[in-house]
Amino acid sequence: MAIPPEGCLTDSGIRTFLESPSQQADFEDHVNECRRCQQRIQELSESSADGWKKFMPDDHSISFEQTLADNVLLCPPAQDVWQQGCDRIGRFEDCRPIGKGAMGVVYVATDPKLGRNVAIKLLTEERVSDAVWMERFGREARLAGSLNHPNVLTIYEIGESEGRPYIASELVQGVTLQERLLAFRLQLSEVLDYAAQLADGLAAAHAAGIVHRDLKPDNVMIRDDGLIKILDFGLARFSGQLNLEEASVSRDGMIVGTVSFMSPEQARGQELDVSSDLFSFGSLLFLMLSGQRPFVGETPSDVMAAILTRAPQSMGEFNTDVPPWLVQLVARCLSKDPALRPTSAEVVADLAQHWPAPPVLKTEQKATAPEVDRRAFDEAPIELTDVRYARSGDVNIAWQTVGDGPIDMVFVMGWVSHLEWFWKDANFAAFLRRLASFSRVILFDKRGTGLSDRVPVDELPTLEKRMDDVRAVMAAAKSEHAVLCGISEGGPLCALFAATYPQKTIALTMMGSYARRMWAKDYPWGPTEAQRELFFEEIANDWGGPLGIEDRAPSKANDPEFRKWWASYLRMGASPGAAVALTRMNAQIDVRPILPTIQVPTLVLHRTGDRCLRVAEGRHVAELIPGAKFVELPGDDHLPFVGDSEAILDHLERFLTGMKQSPAVDQVLATVLYLRIEADSAAAFDQFQQLLHHKCELFRGDHLTIVDGAAKVMFDGPARAVRAAHAIVGLANRLSIGVSCALDTGICDVGQETLGGTAVELALQISQSAEVAEVLVTNTVRNLVSGSGLLFIPKFTLSDPDIEVFSLVESS
């Protein structure tokens, strides 16, 4: 390497210079003259691994613009003040700030008395000392809060904390309309849905004489399930945010945003009545349809001038798909003359006429006055048939139908039940009546409980037997297909039924339900074995009293009437021995493997605070069922007819009435038996083949095909399939024919000429490892037949797919 000429530096010298250039100022002069050093520095600079380079995004695009972030940086946010959580506001605990609005800071907090989460708005106004103001504010807030309409935010209470007034209200999980609009344009159907709900909420308020005064996208929340909630009814006048003087000096977009939705009379500072809200509603509708505000301007004053003097922008410029009637409706709402605007009730009617309101409105509306409603259902002339009996095998199953709605619904109550005792609790009766208002409800008691034949404790039904019972009841009620509605432990049965008989299942709904009852590493919500044992003991000792009422109906646990009913309901439902045995059997349930095979529309409902079964269990179920809709509802009660049952019924009705048709059924959940047959002679094989047909028929097998020394056949019950395999092995032994069997439960294609699908393939694969006279099953099969008396030992684990295989050792 050449020695550097005079004044030049080595590479390490250059690096040192670049590290701290000020110490070698003369080299800087040298570089200005020396091309060689320039070249070298250039090279070193390009190849250096500067720390910041690892932050370079893949596309190398970096903005040098003054960013918003920088603005915030330059004026350090005053947000610390409110971002800090505080221990309590009033009687509410564990308050965490979640947002800030014009009126104050919003917190999420816990109500220690009811154990529920609430939203708390702590007002910035320090007006508590002003008794007149407080009184007026409290009255207004309470008045608005008393509306009790699904589309109006429910206010729980008003109070004061450390000199500042607060409002505690229901907590809504969702986004504001403002946020929603900024993300993406709304579909026309969404706009109409939201508009109808908004109009509905407004109409209820207006009927009560309450004016909102500040209807704007920030004051409308869209709950995650699509329910609209109007916030801050009638409170605007207390926030000072409509003070025009303030508005005009404000420079930012927010005030412009607020004035954009003002009515002309509001811009003039005149007295407001309900028609002012209609103008704001028109502006909202315009915004939702077009993405633009109807009146625009550079400054708040310009916007107000436009509101007062100009016609709204033409909606057609932004969205030409808006139907003419809707353009006209918006134009009427935006009339400068209040007298020309429609009333909110007219808007509701108009929307409903042109666009049949979605069931959400019809049903949620019923919740407006639950007292009145419940009576209406109590008095409704709903036909309740006498209890009758259906034969399932040699057992009589008690059943009954209620109502004559357009679709059938099989109602599967969990644990134990008693048909006639359902009707002795007013809430339960109202719940069933409401179901019967839109369906023909088919009720039954599972074998061994209620009015059905009592069976020996060791013959209590497996899920499979109970499916047979459901089929027997449906046949007796002349129902070809029905919605399966499972409550709690009725859920897994309904899920299995829906997967096995999709052609008989219109839809599946599960309320407060689960997929597995015991703790496992991959199912952390179930009780441990020790906890279950304690519960069995409790049943054995305390049956006769209101057992488990604290977990199942906490909101009524202190109601002596209800306690009495619940205790008698359980007593009528089952004997203590049967209750223990049933609960023990339920502990074995694990239907997780079959959930992904369900193809019918599914709705899973679960209350957030369900004390009996965690909400995560319901969520898990919904996650496993393709396309399932999951709805989480507030409340702690496990029993759906206790607590806010209207919300559950609303969702159910909406789901069933708005449901899409289920796809054509050529895939079903079934248990496939794959047989390898080795016969010494063609004659022996023929004889076996004939007997095989007979055996399969006996065990209700279907789609039997025999080709090339192998046979496949499917069964709708896994235990029956295993027993069939066992019987076939016995038959083959007698004929000196070698058969090896493998079974799996899963999706089967029945649309083709021969049976196909993943279950067939897996059974085929496993059968290759089966010895002669051996019956191998997958863990799916094994889990589904628990309680059936079939015994298995682990055999091996397939690596791909990862499946445990078991060998049948005993079939009782």
Place this chain on the structure above:
Amino acid sequence: MSRRKASAESITSLTLLCALKDDSQQHQAWIRFVRRYGPRIEGWCCRWGLQDADARDVTQNVLLQLAKQMRTFEYDDRGRFRSWLKTITWRAWADYWGTRNRNAALPGSLELLEKLNTLEAKDDLLLHLEDEANREILEVALQRVRGRVKERTFEAFRLMAFDGLSGAEAGEKLGMPVGSVFVAKARVDKMLSEEAALLDCDP
């Protein structure tokens, strides 16, 4: 200490964040947020095989959930921006799958949608957003350094580092001796690296 705290705070505010907590800037912040993260999420959807309409639907929902998480999940200023972003993304993810009305999706794409609901897909989404986090960090670092050096110094750096000019070319353009250009570039390199590391709080 106060410096570190300040950086953490501003970085919280970086994305929309500030603003979901401060109404007046909400609109701008949202637009910026959607512009930045929207294409990332959409790109991720497409990578996982979703068609346009579905990708838009998923993107829209994930964005909304993300925004919701950002608004409700408090940023702990001792933590790192990255892990914070990771946490809210996970939560948005879980929420999205929890609340999505899957019946509304096109039946043909259900299978693809389900594919998005895998651990692998989740990690990939985080990776996509990570890149965006890098951009945020680098941009804020650039802004800060820019405020602390002479405009010419920063410009010399920018021309060399981002526009690909040589020291001599940059010097000519700015009327600076080439030696000063190199010195300027070296200074900004160093400051920027420190600043970015500080913002990232990467151990």
